[in-house]
Amino acid sequence: MIERYFCKGIRVKWNCPKAYVGGAMDGSIINDPVQVRAPMLYDGIDPALGLTLPHVSTMGLNIGMPINFAWLNYVHGHTSRRLLSAGDVLTGPMSGCLIAEWTDRGMRWVGHVGTVVGSDAINKKVKQQIGIALPTQARGFYPDKEWGGADIPPLQSQIQSFDKFARFEIFALVTTTCDFYSILMFHLGGDKWCVGGCKKVAAKNALELRGTLLA
Numbered sequence: 001m002i003e004r005y006f007c008k009g010i011r012v013k014w015n016c017p018k019a020y021v022g023g024a025m026d027g028s029i030i031n032d033p034v035q036v037r038a039p040m041l042y043d044g045i046d047p048a049l050g051l052t053l054p055h056v057s058t059m060g061l062n063i064g065m066p067i068n069f070a071w072l073n074y075v076h077g078h079t080s081r082r083l084l085s086a087g088d089v090l091t092g093p094m095s096g097c098l099i100a101e102w103t104d105r106g107m108r109w110v111g112h113v114g115t116v117v118g119s120d121a122i123n124k125k126v127k128q129q130i131g132i133a134l135p136t137q138a139r140g141f142y143p144d145k146e147w148g149g150a151d152i153p154p155l156q157s158q159i160q161s162f163d164k165f166a167r168f169e170i171f172a173l174v175t176t177t178c179d180f181y182s183i184l185m186f187h188l189g190g191d192k193w194c195v196g197g198c199k200k201v202a203a204k205n206a207l208e209l210r211g212t213l214l215a
Contacts, residue, residue, distance in 0.1 A: 001175045002088050004059060005042070005067050006183050006198040008155075009050025013191045014040040016093070016169075017073060019114075025077025027125025029111065029133060032080045037071035046194045048158045069173075075114045077122045079130045084108040084176055092143070092171030092183075099172040099180070100130065100140035100209065110174045113213075131213030139180075139203035143172040146182035146199050155196045156186070163188045168196060 015038040023030065042065045045053055056062075070086035074097065082089055084101065089110040091099065098113040113130050115123040152168055159166045166186040173181040180203050184196035 001177065001179075002067055002069055002090075003173060003175060003179070003181050003198055003200075005061065006173070006181070006195050007053060007059070008195055008197045009046045009048075009053045010056075010061075010195040011043040011046050011050075012040050012067065012193050012195075013043045014038060014193055015191050016187075016193075017071060020073045020075045020080070023075055023078050025116075025122050027077060027079075027122070027127075027129040029079045029081060029130060030075065032073050032082045033075065034073050037069075040067045040069070041065065042067060043192070046159065046162070048162045049155065049194060049196065072110055072112050074112050076116050077114055077119075077126060079111045079113045079126060081109045081111040084110055084174065084178070088176055089174045090171060093169040094143040094172055094182075095170075096142070096144055098130075098140050098142055098209065098213070099174065100134065100138055101174055101178055101180075101203075102135050102138035104135065108178075112172075127213040131210050134206050134209060134213075136206050138206040138209060139178070140209050141172075141180045141182070141201045141203055143182035143201070144170050146170075146201055147184055147197075152184065152196070155184070159186050159188075159194060159196070163194075165189060166194070173198075
């Protein structure tokens, strides 16, 4: 499980994949169409946010070490899914999409419900199809909801004292033990990122999820 690496102040090198826009955008549930992911490499401690970190050797990190995960692409107009057996699943950036976990025919899946900002007709199709399809044991969460207006500005102010153009993004992590995390990351430009924090999230059940998807 990789959540232990996402401590405030950890820097990584990573080219975050862009959203995938090549599908039919008909709301259907699809297997992730792109299985290749960019490597994420540990790149040291941030001078602004990493002041309280313990020695990283206690976390098992070494410069240049890869942080392994299964990347789940955000696909516009579809719920993209990956098997959880592929490893801890990371996905994003998040701006309002639901992340769900469910079991189908004995296989556990993680899905990224690919709604698109400003596309109400597409979003209705996406939400309806996954809302109807989710089995009763499904669970999920909205990662962007975990970081409020009081959380991000102080961290952004700190990190911008060294990297004035740093901007935040939020990512979702579902571990192989089915724990859910919302991760705040600051993009420092190019392939440079810094972790702003990692919050464990209490999952919503299938009934709650359907209430938001099918409203």
